[in-house]
Amino acid sequence: MIQAPENSVFDASGHDHGACIHDALTRAETLCAQQGLRLTAIRRRVLELIWENHRPTKAYDLLNSINAERGNAAPPTVYRALDFLLDAGLIHKIESLNAFIGCDAAHGDGHPKFLICRACERVAEIPSPAVDTALAREAKRAGFTIDHETIEIGGTCAACAQRG
Amino acid sequence: MIQAPENSVFDASGHDHGACIHDALTRAETLCAQQGLRLTAIRRRVLELIWENHRPTKAYDLLNSINAERGNAAPPTVYRALDFLLDAGLIHKIESLNAFIGCDAAHGDGHPKFLICRACERVAEIPSPAVDTALAREAKRAGFTIDHETIEIGGTCAACAQRG
DNA sequence: CTTTAAATGTTATATACTAACGATTGAATA
DNA sequence: TATTCAATCGTTAGTATATAACATTTAAAG
Structure with missing residues:
Protein backbone atom coordinates (compact mmCIF):
# COMPACT_ATOMS: atom_id res chain seq x y z
CA MET A 1 0.00 0.00 0.00
CA CYS A 103 -9.23 9.70 -15.13
CA ASP A 104 -10.39 11.06 -11.81
CA ALA A 105 -12.33 13.85 -13.45
CA ALA A 106 -10.43 16.41 -11.37
CA HIS A 107 -10.06 18.50 -14.50
CA GLY A 108 -13.78 19.11 -14.56
CA ASP A 109 -14.82 20.56 -17.89
CA GLY A 110 -11.33 21.76 -18.70
CA HIS A 111 -8.44 19.93 -20.25
CA PRO A 112 -6.59 17.49 -18.01
CA LYS A 113 -3.29 18.61 -16.50
CA PHE A 114 -0.90 16.49 -14.53
CA LEU A 115 1.67 17.01 -11.84
CA ILE A 116 4.02 14.04 -12.00
CA CYS A 117 6.35 13.31 -9.12
CA ARG A 118 9.52 11.69 -10.41
CA ALA A 119 10.41 10.42 -6.95
CA CYS A 120 7.27 8.50 -5.99
CA GLU A 121 5.83 8.24 -9.50
CA ARG A 122 2.46 9.44 -8.33
CA VAL A 123 0.39 11.73 -10.49
CA ALA A 124 -2.11 14.40 -9.53
CA GLU A 125 -4.68 15.48 -12.05
CA ILE A 126 -5.26 19.15 -11.35
CA PRO A 127 -7.85 21.65 -12.47
CA SER A 128 -6.63 25.02 -13.53
CA PRO A 129 -9.05 27.33 -15.25
CA ALA A 130 -6.31 29.97 -15.25
CA VAL A 131 -4.08 27.76 -17.38
CA ASP A 132 -6.95 26.93 -19.70
CA THR A 133 -7.80 30.59 -20.06
CA ALA A 134 -4.22 31.60 -20.75
CA LEU A 135 -3.80 28.87 -23.36
CA ALA A 136 -7.12 29.71 -24.96
CA ARG A 137 -5.97 33.31 -25.26
CA GLU A 138 -2.67 32.28 -26.87
CA ALA A 139 -4.48 29.98 -29.27
CA LYS A 140 -6.94 32.69 -30.22
CA ARG A 141 -4.11 35.11 -30.83
CA ALA A 142 -2.59 32.59 -33.24
CA GLY A 143 -5.91 31.73 -34.87
CA PHE A 144 -5.38 28.21 -33.62
CA THR A 145 -8.25 25.82 -32.82
CA ILE A 146 -7.49 23.54 -29.88
CA ASP A 147 -8.42 19.85 -30.05
CA HIS A 148 -6.35 18.37 -27.30
CA GLU A 149 -3.90 19.51 -24.67
CA THR A 150 -0.99 17.54 -23.33
CA ILE A 151 0.07 19.24 -20.11
CA GLU A 152 2.44 17.19 -18.00
CA ILE A 153 4.43 18.87 -15.28
CA GLY A 154 7.32 16.82 -13.96
CA GLY A 155 8.93 17.49 -10.61
CA THR A 156 8.83 16.58 -6.96
CA CYS A 157 5.78 16.40 -4.72
CA ALA A 158 5.80 17.94 -1.26
CA ALA A 159 6.09 14.63 0.57
CA CYS A 160 9.08 13.48 -1.48
CA ALA A 161 10.76 16.88 -1.17
CA GLN A 162 10.37 16.68 2.59
CA ARG A 163 11.77 13.20 3.00
CA GLY A 164 14.80 14.38 1.01
CA MET B 1 8.70 24.21 -50.16
CA CYS B 103 14.39 25.26 -30.58
CA ASP B 104 13.62 28.71 -31.91
CA ALA B 105 13.92 30.27 -28.46
CA ALA B 106 10.42 31.73 -28.75
CA HIS B 107 9.77 30.58 -25.20
CA GLY B 108 12.32 33.04 -23.90
CA ASP B 109 13.13 32.29 -20.30
CA GLY B 110 9.92 30.34 -19.70
CA HIS B 111 9.16 26.70 -20.39
CA PRO B 112 8.60 25.84 -24.03
CA LYS B 113 5.02 25.41 -25.21
CA PHE B 114 3.88 24.15 -28.56
CA LEU B 115 0.90 24.59 -30.81
CA ILE B 116 0.83 21.58 -33.12
CA CYS B 117 -1.31 21.63 -36.24
CA ARG B 118 -2.48 18.11 -37.02
CA ALA B 119 -3.32 19.09 -40.59
CA CYS B 120 -0.03 20.53 -41.80
CA GLU B 121 2.12 19.08 -39.01
CA ARG B 122 3.73 22.41 -38.37
CA VAL B 123 4.57 23.48 -34.87
CA ALA B 124 4.72 26.93 -33.31
CA GLU B 125 6.72 27.43 -30.18
CA ILE B 126 4.88 30.08 -28.20
CA PRO B 127 5.74 32.18 -25.19
CA SER B 128 3.11 32.50 -22.54
CA PRO B 129 4.12 33.99 -19.23
CA ALA B 130 0.46 33.77 -18.20
CA VAL B 131 0.51 29.99 -18.56
CA ASP B 132 3.79 29.76 -16.69
CA THR B 133 2.41 31.93 -13.92
CA ALA B 134 -0.80 29.94 -13.62
CA LEU B 135 1.09 26.65 -13.52
CA ALA B 136 3.57 27.98 -11.00
CA ARG B 137 0.63 29.00 -8.80
CA GLU B 138 -0.96 25.55 -9.06
CA ALA B 139 2.34 23.87 -8.29
CA LYS B 140 2.87 26.09 -5.28
CA ARG B 141 -0.61 25.33 -4.01
CA ALA B 142 0.23 21.63 -4.19
CA GLY B 143 3.69 22.07 -2.68
CA PHE B 144 5.05 20.73 -5.93
CA THR B 145 8.50 21.66 -7.29
CA ILE B 146 8.59 21.90 -11.07
CA ASP B 147 11.50 20.42 -13.02
CA HIS B 148 10.14 20.22 -16.50
CA GLU B 149 6.96 21.07 -18.38
CA THR B 150 5.53 19.22 -21.33
CA ILE B 151 2.93 21.48 -22.91
CA GLU B 152 1.78 20.38 -26.34
CA ILE B 153 -1.44 21.77 -27.73
CA GLY B 154 -2.85 19.86 -30.66
CA GLY B 155 -5.33 21.35 -33.07
CA THR B 156 -5.66 23.20 -36.34
CA CYS B 157 -3.77 26.29 -37.42
CA ALA B 158 -5.56 29.21 -39.01
CA ALA B 159 -4.36 28.48 -42.53
CA CYS B 160 -5.48 24.83 -42.40
CA ALA B 161 -8.83 25.78 -40.86
CA GLN B 162 -9.35 28.24 -43.71
CA ARG B 163 -8.57 25.87 -46.51
CA GLY B 164 -11.07 23.43 -44.97
C1' DC C 1 -32.97 -18.72 -34.62
C1' DT C 2 -30.35 -15.98 -37.90
C1' DT C 3 -27.82 -12.24 -39.24
C1' DT C 4 -24.31 -9.14 -38.69
C1' DA C 5 -21.41 -5.82 -36.53
C1' DA C 6 -18.42 -5.53 -32.72
C1' DA C 7 -15.02 -7.55 -30.14
C1' DT C 8 -11.30 -10.63 -29.55
C1' DG C 9 -7.51 -14.02 -30.86
C1' DT C 10 -3.37 -14.62 -33.37
C1' DT C 11 0.66 -13.91 -36.12
C1' DA C 12 3.70 -10.93 -37.71
C1' DT C 13 6.00 -6.68 -38.02
C1' DA C 14 6.95 -1.80 -37.45
C1' DT C 15 8.73 1.83 -34.56
C1' DA C 16 11.25 3.74 -30.56
C1' DC C 17 15.01 3.39 -27.67
C1' DT C 18 19.18 1.63 -24.89
C1' DA C 19 23.14 -1.34 -23.11
C1' DA C 20 27.63 -2.66 -23.73
C1' DC C 21 32.04 -2.60 -25.53
C1' DG C 22 35.70 -1.76 -28.72
C1' DA C 23 37.85 1.72 -31.96
C1' DT C 24 38.89 6.38 -32.97
C1' DT C 25 39.56 11.11 -32.29
C1' DG C 26 41.14 15.17 -30.54
C1' DA C 27 42.26 18.35 -26.51
C1' DA C 28 45.40 18.92 -22.83
C1' DT C 29 49.84 18.64 -21.28
C1' DA C 30 54.39 16.25 -20.42
C1' DT D 1 55.68 16.57 -30.83
C1' DA D 2 54.61 12.68 -28.42
C1' DT D 3 51.70 10.91 -24.89
C1' DT D 4 47.74 10.33 -22.54
C1' DC D 5 43.11 10.28 -21.46
C1' DA D 6 38.42 11.46 -21.88
C1' DA D 7 34.96 12.23 -25.25
C1' DT D 8 32.98 10.64 -29.28
C1' DC D 9 31.71 7.28 -32.51
C1' DG D 10 31.02 2.43 -34.61
C1' DT D 11 28.88 -1.80 -34.03
C1' DT D 12 26.15 -5.56 -32.31
C1' DA D 13 22.55 -6.88 -29.87
C1' DG D 14 18.60 -6.50 -27.36
C1' DT D 15 14.44 -4.35 -24.97
C1' DA D 16 10.27 -1.55 -25.05
C1' DT D 17 6.29 0.43 -27.38
C1' DA D 18 2.80 0.00 -30.77
C1' DT D 19 0.17 -1.42 -35.03
C1' DA D 20 -1.35 -4.11 -39.40
C1' DA D 21 -3.89 -7.72 -41.08
C1' DC D 22 -6.85 -11.34 -40.95
C1' DA D 23 -9.25 -15.30 -38.62
C1' DT D 24 -12.53 -16.45 -35.02
C1' DT D 25 -15.85 -15.66 -31.52
C1' DT D 26 -19.47 -13.15 -29.24
C1' DA D 27 -23.56 -10.84 -28.51
C1' DA D 28 -27.11 -7.28 -30.04
C1' DA D 29 -30.77 -6.67 -33.12
C1' DG D 30 -33.95 -8.31 -36.40
Whole structure:
Protein backbone atom coordinates (compact mmCIF):
# COMPACT_ATOMS: atom_id res chain seq x y z
CA MET A 1 0.00 0.00 0.00
CA ILE A 2 1.12 3.53 -0.76
CA GLN A 3 2.32 5.52 2.23
CA ALA A 4 0.22 8.62 2.78
CA PRO A 5 1.79 12.00 2.13
CA GLU A 6 0.28 15.16 3.56
CA ASN A 7 -0.41 17.71 0.87
CA SER A 8 -3.60 18.47 -0.99
CA VAL A 9 -3.73 17.18 -4.56
CA PHE A 10 -1.28 14.39 -3.84
CA ASP A 11 -2.88 13.56 -0.53
CA ALA A 12 -3.39 9.87 0.02
CA SER A 13 -4.00 10.06 3.75
CA GLY A 14 -7.42 8.79 4.60
CA HIS A 15 -7.51 7.34 1.11
CA ASP A 16 -9.58 4.16 1.08
CA HIS A 17 -8.04 2.62 -1.96
CA GLY A 18 -10.52 -0.21 -2.18
CA ALA A 19 -13.37 2.26 -2.27
CA CYS A 20 -11.44 4.42 -4.74
CA ILE A 21 -11.12 1.55 -7.19
CA HIS A 22 -14.71 0.53 -6.66
CA ASP A 23 -15.93 4.07 -7.26
CA ALA A 24 -13.92 4.41 -10.43
CA LEU A 25 -15.39 1.21 -11.81
CA THR A 26 -18.88 2.22 -10.84
CA ARG A 27 -18.39 5.53 -12.60
CA ALA A 28 -17.12 3.69 -15.65
CA GLU A 29 -20.12 1.39 -15.69
CA THR A 30 -22.51 4.28 -15.36
CA LEU A 31 -20.82 6.24 -18.10
CA CYS A 32 -20.75 3.27 -20.48
CA ALA A 33 -24.40 2.49 -19.77
CA GLN A 34 -25.34 6.10 -20.48
CA GLN A 35 -23.35 6.23 -23.69
CA GLY A 36 -24.21 2.80 -24.99
CA LEU A 37 -20.60 1.65 -24.71
CA ARG A 38 -19.68 -1.91 -23.83
CA LEU A 39 -17.42 -2.25 -20.83
CA THR A 40 -16.39 -5.82 -21.61
CA ALA A 41 -14.49 -8.09 -19.24
CA ILE A 42 -11.08 -7.24 -20.68
CA ARG A 43 -11.76 -3.52 -20.78
CA ARG A 44 -13.08 -3.57 -17.25
CA ARG A 45 -10.11 -5.56 -16.01
CA VAL A 46 -7.60 -3.26 -17.68
CA LEU A 47 -9.29 -0.25 -16.11
CA GLU A 48 -9.30 -2.01 -12.75
CA LEU A 49 -5.61 -2.87 -13.00
CA ILE A 50 -4.78 0.75 -13.76
CA TRP A 51 -6.76 1.95 -10.76
CA GLU A 52 -5.29 -0.75 -8.51
CA ASN A 53 -1.86 0.46 -9.47
CA HIS A 54 -2.91 4.06 -8.97
CA ARG A 55 0.17 5.21 -10.86
CA PRO A 56 0.99 5.66 -14.52
CA THR A 57 0.88 2.10 -15.78
CA LYS A 58 2.63 0.73 -18.84
CA ALA A 59 0.86 -1.24 -21.52
CA TYR A 60 3.21 -4.19 -21.21
CA ASP A 61 2.78 -4.32 -17.44
CA LEU A 62 -0.93 -4.61 -18.04
CA LEU A 63 -0.23 -7.26 -20.64
CA ASN A 64 1.83 -9.25 -18.15
CA SER A 65 -0.87 -8.98 -15.50
CA ILE A 66 -3.56 -10.11 -17.92
CA ASN A 67 -1.39 -12.97 -19.06
CA ALA A 68 -0.73 -14.04 -15.48
CA GLU A 69 -4.48 -14.25 -15.01
CA ARG A 70 -5.68 -15.65 -18.31
CA GLY A 71 -2.57 -16.60 -20.20
CA ASN A 72 -3.75 -15.60 -23.65
CA ALA A 73 -3.17 -11.95 -24.26
CA ALA A 74 -1.10 -10.38 -27.00
CA PRO A 75 -0.28 -6.68 -27.30
CA PRO A 76 -3.39 -5.84 -29.34
CA THR A 77 -5.57 -7.18 -26.53
CA VAL A 78 -4.27 -4.53 -24.20
CA TYR A 79 -3.88 -1.72 -26.72
CA ARG A 80 -7.45 -2.16 -27.91
CA ALA A 81 -8.74 -1.99 -24.37
CA LEU A 82 -6.60 1.10 -23.77
CA ASP A 83 -7.91 2.73 -26.94
CA PHE A 84 -11.46 2.10 -25.84
CA LEU A 85 -10.83 3.52 -22.38
CA LEU A 86 -9.07 6.56 -23.83
CA ASP A 87 -11.93 7.23 -26.25
CA ALA A 88 -14.44 6.85 -23.44
CA GLY A 89 -12.45 9.34 -21.37
CA LEU A 90 -11.95 6.80 -18.60
CA ILE A 91 -8.18 6.96 -18.69
CA HIS A 92 -5.52 9.39 -19.83
CA LYS A 93 -2.25 8.69 -21.54
CA ILE A 94 0.79 10.30 -19.96
CA GLU A 95 2.81 10.99 -23.09
CA SER A 96 6.04 11.76 -21.31
CA LEU A 97 5.98 8.33 -19.64
CA ASN A 98 4.26 6.19 -22.28
CA ALA A 99 1.88 5.14 -19.56
CA PHE A 100 -1.78 5.30 -18.64
CA ILE A 101 -3.65 6.53 -15.62
CA GLY A 102 -7.28 6.53 -14.54
CA CYS A 103 -9.23 9.70 -15.13
CA ASP A 104 -10.39 11.06 -11.81
CA ALA A 105 -12.33 13.85 -13.45
CA ALA A 106 -10.43 16.41 -11.37
CA HIS A 107 -10.06 18.50 -14.50
CA GLY A 108 -13.78 19.11 -14.56
CA ASP A 109 -14.82 20.56 -17.89
CA GLY A 110 -11.33 21.76 -18.70
CA HIS A 111 -8.44 19.93 -20.25
CA PRO A 112 -6.59 17.49 -18.01
CA LYS A 113 -3.29 18.61 -16.50
CA PHE A 114 -0.90 16.49 -14.53
CA LEU A 115 1.67 17.01 -11.84
CA ILE A 116 4.02 14.04 -12.00
CA CYS A 117 6.35 13.31 -9.12
CA ARG A 118 9.52 11.69 -10.41
CA ALA A 119 10.41 10.42 -6.95
CA CYS A 120 7.27 8.50 -5.99
CA GLU A 121 5.83 8.24 -9.50
CA ARG A 122 2.46 9.44 -8.33
CA VAL A 123 0.39 11.73 -10.49
CA ALA A 124 -2.11 14.40 -9.53
CA GLU A 125 -4.68 15.48 -12.05
CA ILE A 126 -5.26 19.15 -11.35
CA PRO A 127 -7.85 21.65 -12.47
CA SER A 128 -6.63 25.02 -13.53
CA PRO A 129 -9.05 27.33 -15.25
CA ALA A 130 -6.31 29.97 -15.25
CA VAL A 131 -4.08 27.76 -17.38
CA ASP A 132 -6.95 26.93 -19.70
CA THR A 133 -7.80 30.59 -20.06
CA ALA A 134 -4.22 31.60 -20.75
CA LEU A 135 -3.80 28.87 -23.36
CA ALA A 136 -7.12 29.71 -24.96
CA ARG A 137 -5.97 33.31 -25.26
CA GLU A 138 -2.67 32.28 -26.87
CA ALA A 139 -4.48 29.98 -29.27
CA LYS A 140 -6.94 32.69 -30.22
CA ARG A 141 -4.11 35.11 -30.83
CA ALA A 142 -2.59 32.59 -33.24
CA GLY A 143 -5.91 31.73 -34.87
CA PHE A 144 -5.38 28.21 -33.62
CA THR A 145 -8.25 25.82 -32.82
CA ILE A 146 -7.49 23.54 -29.88
CA ASP A 147 -8.42 19.85 -30.05
CA HIS A 148 -6.35 18.37 -27.30
CA GLU A 149 -3.90 19.51 -24.67
CA THR A 150 -0.99 17.54 -23.33
CA ILE A 151 0.07 19.24 -20.11
CA GLU A 152 2.44 17.19 -18.00
CA ILE A 153 4.43 18.87 -15.28
CA GLY A 154 7.32 16.82 -13.96
CA GLY A 155 8.93 17.49 -10.61
CA THR A 156 8.83 16.58 -6.96
CA CYS A 157 5.78 16.40 -4.72
CA ALA A 158 5.80 17.94 -1.26
CA ALA A 159 6.09 14.63 0.57
CA CYS A 160 9.08 13.48 -1.48
CA ALA A 161 10.76 16.88 -1.17
CA GLN A 162 10.37 16.68 2.59
CA ARG A 163 11.77 13.20 3.00
CA GLY A 164 14.80 14.38 1.01
CA MET B 1 8.70 24.21 -50.16
CA ILE B 2 6.03 24.88 -47.58
CA GLN B 3 3.16 27.07 -48.79
CA ALA B 4 2.91 30.21 -46.76
CA PRO B 5 -0.04 30.65 -44.40
CA GLU B 6 -1.02 34.05 -43.12
CA ASN B 7 -1.22 34.10 -39.34
CA SER B 8 1.30 35.19 -36.75
CA VAL B 9 3.06 32.39 -34.90
CA PHE B 10 2.58 29.95 -37.75
CA ASP B 11 3.45 32.52 -40.35
CA ALA B 12 5.73 31.24 -43.05
CA SER B 13 5.07 34.01 -45.54
CA GLY B 14 8.21 35.88 -46.25
CA HIS B 15 10.04 33.05 -44.57
CA ASP B 16 13.45 32.63 -46.09
CA HIS B 17 13.98 29.05 -45.14
CA GLY B 18 17.57 28.94 -46.24
CA ALA B 19 18.39 31.86 -43.98
CA CYS B 20 16.32 30.31 -41.21
CA ILE B 21 18.39 27.12 -41.30
CA HIS B 22 21.59 29.08 -41.56
CA ASP B 23 20.67 31.26 -38.59
CA ALA B 24 19.76 28.28 -36.47
CA LEU B 25 23.13 26.67 -37.17
CA THR B 26 24.98 29.88 -36.50
CA ARG B 27 23.18 30.22 -33.18
CA ALA B 28 24.08 26.63 -32.37
CA GLU B 29 27.73 27.21 -33.17
CA THR B 30 27.83 30.33 -31.06
CA LEU B 31 26.14 28.63 -28.15
CA CYS B 32 28.44 25.62 -28.30
CA ALA B 33 31.51 27.82 -28.54
CA GLN B 34 30.36 29.79 -25.51
CA GLN B 35 29.62 26.72 -23.46
CA GLY B 36 32.62 24.68 -24.53
CA LEU B 37 30.42 22.09 -26.24
CA ARG B 38 31.51 20.25 -29.36
CA LEU B 39 29.14 20.55 -32.28
CA THR B 40 30.61 17.64 -34.20
CA ALA B 41 29.79 16.80 -37.81
CA ILE B 42 27.07 14.32 -36.93
CA ARG B 43 25.49 16.57 -34.34
CA ARG B 44 25.57 19.49 -36.70
CA ARG B 45 24.09 17.48 -39.53
CA VAL B 46 21.28 16.12 -37.35
CA LEU B 47 20.42 19.63 -36.23
CA GLU B 48 20.53 20.82 -39.82
CA LEU B 49 18.24 18.01 -41.00
CA ILE B 50 15.73 18.89 -38.29
CA TRP B 51 15.76 22.54 -39.32
CA GLU B 52 15.57 21.67 -43.01
CA ASN B 53 12.50 19.64 -42.30
CA HIS B 54 11.10 22.42 -40.14
CA ARG B 55 8.58 19.99 -38.67
CA PRO B 56 8.65 17.48 -35.85
CA THR B 57 11.12 14.94 -37.16
CA LYS B 58 11.36 11.30 -36.13
CA ALA B 59 14.61 9.70 -35.04
CA TYR B 60 14.38 7.01 -37.70
CA ASP B 61 13.79 9.54 -40.45
CA LEU B 62 16.99 11.23 -39.37
CA LEU B 63 18.69 7.85 -39.30
CA ASN B 64 17.56 7.14 -42.85
CA SER B 65 18.79 10.52 -44.05
CA ILE B 66 22.16 10.06 -42.41
CA ASN B 67 22.44 6.60 -43.87
CA ALA B 68 21.57 7.86 -47.34
CA GLU B 69 24.47 10.28 -47.01
CA ARG B 70 27.09 8.24 -45.23
CA GLY B 71 25.75 4.72 -45.11
CA ASN B 72 27.03 3.85 -41.67
CA ALA B 73 24.64 4.97 -39.01
CA ALA B 74 22.89 2.85 -36.43
CA PRO B 75 20.22 4.05 -34.00
CA PRO B 76 22.72 5.11 -31.30
CA THR B 77 24.39 7.45 -33.77
CA VAL B 78 21.21 9.46 -34.06
CA TYR B 79 20.03 9.10 -30.48
CA ARG B 80 23.34 10.29 -29.13
CA ALA B 81 23.24 13.33 -31.35
CA LEU B 82 19.67 14.01 -30.27
CA ASP B 83 20.61 13.67 -26.60
CA PHE B 84 23.41 16.15 -27.06
CA LEU B 85 21.15 18.63 -28.85
CA LEU B 86 18.44 18.24 -26.22
CA ASP B 87 20.92 18.78 -23.39
CA ALA B 88 22.30 21.83 -25.15
CA GLY B 89 18.77 23.20 -25.51
CA LEU B 90 19.10 23.30 -29.29
CA ILE B 91 16.10 21.06 -29.94
CA HIS B 92 12.96 20.01 -28.14
CA LYS B 93 11.29 16.64 -28.04
CA ILE B 94 7.59 16.62 -28.85
CA GLU B 95 6.44 13.82 -26.55
CA SER B 96 3.04 13.39 -28.10
CA LEU B 97 4.64 12.71 -31.49
CA ASN B 98 7.89 11.02 -30.51
CA ALA B 99 9.61 13.58 -32.65
CA PHE B 100 12.10 16.41 -32.43
CA ILE B 101 12.02 20.02 -33.47
CA GLY B 102 14.52 22.85 -33.48
CA CYS B 103 14.39 25.26 -30.58
CA ASP B 104 13.62 28.71 -31.91
CA ALA B 105 13.92 30.27 -28.46
CA ALA B 106 10.42 31.73 -28.75
CA HIS B 107 9.77 30.58 -25.20
CA GLY B 108 12.32 33.04 -23.90
CA ASP B 109 13.13 32.29 -20.30
CA GLY B 110 9.92 30.34 -19.70
CA HIS B 111 9.16 26.70 -20.39
CA PRO B 112 8.60 25.84 -24.03
CA LYS B 113 5.02 25.41 -25.21
CA PHE B 114 3.88 24.15 -28.56
CA LEU B 115 0.90 24.59 -30.81
CA ILE B 116 0.83 21.58 -33.12
CA CYS B 117 -1.31 21.63 -36.24
CA ARG B 118 -2.48 18.11 -37.02
CA ALA B 119 -3.32 19.09 -40.59
CA CYS B 120 -0.03 20.53 -41.80
CA GLU B 121 2.12 19.08 -39.01
CA ARG B 122 3.73 22.41 -38.37
CA VAL B 123 4.57 23.48 -34.87
CA ALA B 124 4.72 26.93 -33.31
CA GLU B 125 6.72 27.43 -30.18
CA ILE B 126 4.88 30.08 -28.20
CA PRO B 127 5.74 32.18 -25.19
CA SER B 128 3.11 32.50 -22.54
CA PRO B 129 4.12 33.99 -19.23
CA ALA B 130 0.46 33.77 -18.20
CA VAL B 131 0.51 29.99 -18.56
CA ASP B 132 3.79 29.76 -16.69
CA THR B 133 2.41 31.93 -13.92
CA ALA B 134 -0.80 29.94 -13.62
CA LEU B 135 1.09 26.65 -13.52
CA ALA B 136 3.57 27.98 -11.00
CA ARG B 137 0.63 29.00 -8.80
CA GLU B 138 -0.96 25.55 -9.06
CA ALA B 139 2.34 23.87 -8.29
CA LYS B 140 2.87 26.09 -5.28
CA ARG B 141 -0.61 25.33 -4.01
CA ALA B 142 0.23 21.63 -4.19
CA GLY B 143 3.69 22.07 -2.68
CA PHE B 144 5.05 20.73 -5.93
CA THR B 145 8.50 21.66 -7.29
CA ILE B 146 8.59 21.90 -11.07
CA ASP B 147 11.50 20.42 -13.02
CA HIS B 148 10.14 20.22 -16.50
CA GLU B 149 6.96 21.07 -18.38
CA THR B 150 5.53 19.22 -21.33
CA ILE B 151 2.93 21.48 -22.91
CA GLU B 152 1.78 20.38 -26.34
CA ILE B 153 -1.44 21.77 -27.73
CA GLY B 154 -2.85 19.86 -30.66
CA GLY B 155 -5.33 21.35 -33.07
CA THR B 156 -5.66 23.20 -36.34
CA CYS B 157 -3.77 26.29 -37.42
CA ALA B 158 -5.56 29.21 -39.01
CA ALA B 159 -4.36 28.48 -42.53
CA CYS B 160 -5.48 24.83 -42.40
CA ALA B 161 -8.83 25.78 -40.86
CA GLN B 162 -9.35 28.24 -43.71
CA ARG B 163 -8.57 25.87 -46.51
CA GLY B 164 -11.07 23.43 -44.97
C1' DC C 1 -32.97 -18.72 -34.62
C1' DT C 2 -30.35 -15.98 -37.90
C1' DT C 3 -27.82 -12.24 -39.24
C1' DT C 4 -24.31 -9.14 -38.69
C1' DA C 5 -21.41 -5.82 -36.53
C1' DA C 6 -18.42 -5.53 -32.72
C1' DA C 7 -15.02 -7.55 -30.14
C1' DT C 8 -11.30 -10.63 -29.55
C1' DG C 9 -7.51 -14.02 -30.86
C1' DT C 10 -3.37 -14.62 -33.37
C1' DT C 11 0.66 -13.91 -36.12
C1' DA C 12 3.70 -10.93 -37.71
C1' DT C 13 6.00 -6.68 -38.02
C1' DA C 14 6.95 -1.80 -37.45
C1' DT C 15 8.73 1.83 -34.56
C1' DA C 16 11.25 3.74 -30.56
C1' DC C 17 15.01 3.39 -27.67
C1' DT C 18 19.18 1.63 -24.89
C1' DA C 19 23.14 -1.34 -23.11
C1' DA C 20 27.63 -2.66 -23.73
C1' DC C 21 32.04 -2.60 -25.53
C1' DG C 22 35.70 -1.76 -28.72
C1' DA C 23 37.85 1.72 -31.96
C1' DT C 24 38.89 6.38 -32.97
C1' DT C 25 39.56 11.11 -32.29
C1' DG C 26 41.14 15.17 -30.54
C1' DA C 27 42.26 18.35 -26.51
C1' DA C 28 45.40 18.92 -22.83
C1' DT C 29 49.84 18.64 -21.28
C1' DA C 30 54.39 16.25 -20.42
C1' DT D 1 55.68 16.57 -30.83
C1' DA D 2 54.61 12.68 -28.42
C1' DT D 3 51.70 10.91 -24.89
C1' DT D 4 47.74 10.33 -22.54
C1' DC D 5 43.11 10.28 -21.46
C1' DA D 6 38.42 11.46 -21.88
C1' DA D 7 34.96 12.23 -25.25
C1' DT D 8 32.98 10.64 -29.28
C1' DC D 9 31.71 7.28 -32.51
C1' DG D 10 31.02 2.43 -34.61
C1' DT D 11 28.88 -1.80 -34.03
C1' DT D 12 26.15 -5.56 -32.31
C1' DA D 13 22.55 -6.88 -29.87
C1' DG D 14 18.60 -6.50 -27.36
C1' DT D 15 14.44 -4.35 -24.97
C1' DA D 16 10.27 -1.55 -25.05
C1' DT D 17 6.29 0.43 -27.38
C1' DA D 18 2.80 0.00 -30.77
C1' DT D 19 0.17 -1.42 -35.03
C1' DA D 20 -1.35 -4.11 -39.40
C1' DA D 21 -3.89 -7.72 -41.08
C1' DC D 22 -6.85 -11.34 -40.95
C1' DA D 23 -9.25 -15.30 -38.62
C1' DT D 24 -12.53 -16.45 -35.02
C1' DT D 25 -15.85 -15.66 -31.52
C1' DT D 26 -19.47 -13.15 -29.24
C1' DA D 27 -23.56 -10.84 -28.51
C1' DA D 28 -27.11 -7.28 -30.04
C1' DA D 29 -30.77 -6.67 -33.12
C1' DG D 30 -33.95 -8.31 -36.40
